[in-house]
Amino acid sequence: MRAICETCAQPQPLDWRAGDLCVHCGLAVREEARCYWCAKWGPLAKFCRKCGAAAVAREHYGPARMLKHMGASVFEIPNLLAELDPELISTQQSIYGAHAAAANRHIEYARQLGESLYQKHWAAELEEELIPQLPWPDEKLAFYSNAPLSEASPFPLLSALAHLVRIQRGDFTELRHYAHLIHSANGGIAAEAALQFSGWRALYCVYIEINRHDLIAVLQVSPLPAHAAPRLAALGAEPRPEYFSTGDPDTDFLILILDQNTRALESFLDDNDPQRRYVAATQLVRFQQADGIGPALLRANHDQQLQILRDIIRYKSPIPALHDTFFALVENSPERRVRDAAAQAIALARLHTDSLRLIGLANGNHDMIHSLLRAKPAPETYMEMGRRLVHSGRFRMDQWGWDDAAKPDSMPVTFVEDNFPHSTPATRIELLRFAEKQIEAHGVARSPLERLLIRQCFANGPVELIGAAWACIHRIQMHREVGLTVPCDLSLENIGWCWSVPEILTAIAALMANPDAVEQTFVRDDFDRFLRSAEPEFFAAAAAYPDECRRVINAAPLADPYIYALRFAAELDHHYPVE
Ligand SMILES: [Zn+2]
Ligand SMILES: [Zn+2]
Numbered sequence: 001m002r003a004i005c006e007t008c009a010q011p012q013p014l015d016w017r018a019g020d021l022c023v024h025c026g027l028a029v030r031e032e033a034r035c036y037w038c039a040k041w042g043p044l045a046k047f048c049r050k051c052g053a054a055a056v057a058r059e060h061y062g063p064a065r066m067l068k069h070m071g072a073s074v075f076e077i078p079n080l081l082a083e084l085d086p087e088l089i090s091t092q093q094s095i096y097g098a099h100a101a102a103a104n105r106h107i108e109y110a111r112q113l114g115e116s117l118y119q120k121h122w123a124a125e126l127e128e129e130l131i132p133q134l135p136w137p138d139e140k141l142a143f144y145s146n147a148p149l150s151e152a153s154p155f156p157l158l159s160a161l162a163h164l165v166r167i168q169r170g171d172f173t174e175l176r177h178y179a180h181l182i183h184s185a186n187g188g189i190a191a192e193a194a195l196q197f198s199g200w201r202a203l204y205c206v207y208i209e210i211n212r213h214d215l216i217a218v219l220q221v222s223p224l225p226a227h228a229a230p231r232l233a234a235l236g237a238e239p240r241p242e243y244f245s246t247g248d249p250d251t252d253f254l255i256l257i258l259d260q261n262t263r264a265l266e267s268f269l270d271d272n273d274p275q276r277r278y279v280a281a282t283q284l285v286r287f288q289q290a291d292g293i294g295p296a297l298l299r300a301n302h303d304q305q306l307q308i309l310r311d312i313i314r315y316k317s318p319i320p321a322l323h324d325t326f327f328a329l330v331e332n333s334p335e336r337r338v339r340d341a342a343a344q345a346i347a348l349a350r351l352h353t354d355s356l357r358l359i360g361l362a363n364g365n366h367d368m369i370h371s372l373l374r375a376k377p378a379p380e381t382y383m384e385m386g387r388r389l390v391h392s393g394r395f396r397m398d399q400w401g402w403d404d405a406a407k408p409d410s411m412p413v414t415f416v417e418d419n420f421p422h423s424t425p426a427t428r429i430e431l432l433r434f435a436e437k438q439i440e441a442h443g444v445a446r447s448p449l450e451r452l453l454i455r456q457c458f459a460n461g462p463v464e465l466i467g468a469a470w471a472c473i474h475r476i477q478m479h480r481e482v483g484l485t486v487p488c489d490l491s492l493e494n495i496g497w498c499w500s501v502p503e504i505l506t507a508i509a510a511l512m513a514n515p516d517a518v519e520q521t522f523v524r525d526d527f528d529r530f531l532r533s534a535e536p537e538f539f540a541a542a543a544a545y546p547d548e549c550r551r552v553i554n555a556a557p558l559a560d561p562y563i564y565a566l567r568f569a570a571e572l573d574h575h576y577p578v579e
Contacts, residue, residue, distance in 0.1 A: 036064035039132035062096030318349035373401025406437035458507030467520025505548035
């Protein structure tokens with residue numbers, strides 16, 4: 001039985017009783033019956049208004065369908081129903097009942113799916129599709145009796161609805177295959193799909209590859225404008241529609257986001273729904289009100305944690321209130337990308353103690369150290385970070401970020417000198433490379449740092465360290481001006497800056513006597529030019545130090561014969577005081 005309003009044509013609830021007025025408009029309602037012949041609904045009357053068949057008693061609908069199926073004509077059926085053995089009629093009724101039960105199984109499934117969806121007419125729609133087909137041929141009856149109630153339903157309507165319910169619950173894994181539903185020929189499905197594909201889960205939990213303009217076009221003609229309006233606003237439709245709360249938790253959650261209602265969003269940070277917690281947290285980050293998202297961040301899955309942290313990094317909004325949470329992730333997350341992103345979020349704040357705590361936890365992790373360097377901490381933080389890395393043997397110039405740290409207002413210029421004495425030879429090479437970057441970036445001539453680097457060219461030590469010093473100063477001089485002597489001209493002025501005369505003579509003798517050092521890249525040619533650059537005044541001054549001159553003269557043959565050493569020594573000899 002079904003009852004339809006005479007005025008607004010809306011169906012009445014199942015508990016409607018004869019005489020009740022329309023629940024929608026309050027006007028008169030008429031009872032309707034389905035015609036056994038054409039299966040259409042019509043007012044209770046003697047004949048069907050659609051096909052003219054004579055009405056039969058409601059309890060005879062099933063047997064009448066069976067008689068029609070068996071070949072009885074529209075004129076015979078009322079008489080047969082009156083004349084046939086009641087037992088035969090009840091047998092026909094129970095056969096029809098088996099078909100109706102098989103159909104109702106699917107219709108009931110449509111009703112259940114509708115509970116999760118915005119539109120509720122799905123069961124009625126499927127009923128109108130299936131009931132007129134009854135009775136089915138035997139094989140169809142068998143097939144539909146066992147057909148699955150799931151996304152694998154043989155009825156395209158149920159399959160589509162089942163997928164939309166899945167999306168309504170936040171599972172977007174199969175979305176790609178069902179995105180076309182917004183173009184469905186069934187306008188109800190298209191409208192429902194558009195609502196589900198533009199809800200807060202679709203907008204903020206996944207990257208949904210559906211054209212925004214396609215969604216807007218379907219939402220603009222939605223039969224549910226109250227639910228469509230905030231979605232259109234979120235999609236940026238013009239003109240921006242007005243919207244109001246609807247009582248639906250999903251549509252209203254989207255409205256909270258649109259209204260930037262941070263207090264309400266905070267109340268969802270401990271929601272039972274992980275997606276709702278996650279979206280509340282990401283939106284609070286967006287609105288720069290994220291101090292309270294710590295617990296939600298810890299409860300989120302790795303992908304969500306990563307996304308929230310990356311948002312914080314992208315907005316460049318340090319949140320010191322969350323540093324305890326970030327440290328918990330750095331220390332405990334099994335996911336490396338989460339640890340690194342949490343470290344980056346801490347580094348963002350450029351807090352001295354937290355940066356140092358992070359260096360302690362980095363344990364050689366290049367990404368983490370890079371995060372700290374990239375955040376451009378204060379000079380004293382750079383200094384202490386560098387000191388700790390030197391101390392642990394982890395100061396490496398192939399670490400991204402040290403180039404930037406060499407720029408003015410970053411690492412103090414005393415860093416290399418302070419740390420050089422208590423470093424290993426390998427770290428000293430790294431420190432010289434850092435000095436090179438710092439000298440170039442600062443562009444100050446004759447700095448104490450450059451003096452340190454030049455003195456290292458002649459220092460006692462591993463040949464690699466000597467080679468590194470020459471290579472560093474070589475690159476500096478090349479960048480300054482073509483043809484500059486490396487490490488500098490052997491002038492009295494430079495000697496006054498870097499050495500004393502006896503010191504440089506001793507140093508030259510030592511390098512000449514160290515062919516392995518001379519063999520290092522750049523050293524041979526640069527040393528050669530260095531010796532050639534000696535001014536006559538230098539030789540005159542050297543003559544005052546006969547012991548040191550003698551060392552050079554003795555060492556010269558040990559140097560490679562192609563080097564200028566012998567001529568340099570001969571020149572010294574020439575100036576050598578006659579006793
Ligand atoms: Zn009405
Ligand atoms: Zn009819």
